[in-house]
Amino acid sequence: MKNKLGSLVYTTILTVALLLGLALVSHPTTPMVMAQSNIVDLSNGYAQQARAGDTVVYTHILTNGYTETASIALQATSSRNWPLELSFGPDETPYIGAIQLEAGMTTTVQIELTVPLTETVGVSDTTTLVASGLETLVMYSDSLEDITTVAPATRYIYLPLVMRSYPAGR
DSSP states (O other): OOEEESSSOOOOOOOOOOTTOOOOOOOOOOOOOEOOOTTTEOOOOOEEEOOOOOOOEEEEEEOOOSOOOOOEEEEEEETTTTOOEEEETTTTTTTOOOOEOOOTEEEEEEEEOOOOOOOTTTEEEEEEEEEEEEEOOOEEEEEEEEEEOOOOOOOOOOOOOOOOOOOOOO
């Protein structure tokens, strides 16, 4: 059962059923309260523009607000199925499985999104990143959205330089 008391609070109620003759009795236990705000916290998503064929990099901060080391799974998806790579940490280690993050610690998470050469100017992609704690008793997660819009390509026109010789005095 969820109650809103300043922050999200989870209350576990154990129902004990006793059969007394034909009567069924329900007895709630003392609530087990666990504040669940910001156990896994991702920084906010943001928007960028990129030209077709470019790769954009989104960098976010992942925080473990839990009181113990947490195993955190990451999942990134592109709304237009553009190719992406997920990495973490200062050395940009490729993400291949759950991250072990000690209590109160943070790490960076990078999303490298490649805009296909065939995309049209003005098209937008929403990339969703979800970080989920993998603890067995409490499930928690946070998510964000990054938006990439295809910008027009910069074009340069080079004109020939024509040198003319004029007589002196002109």
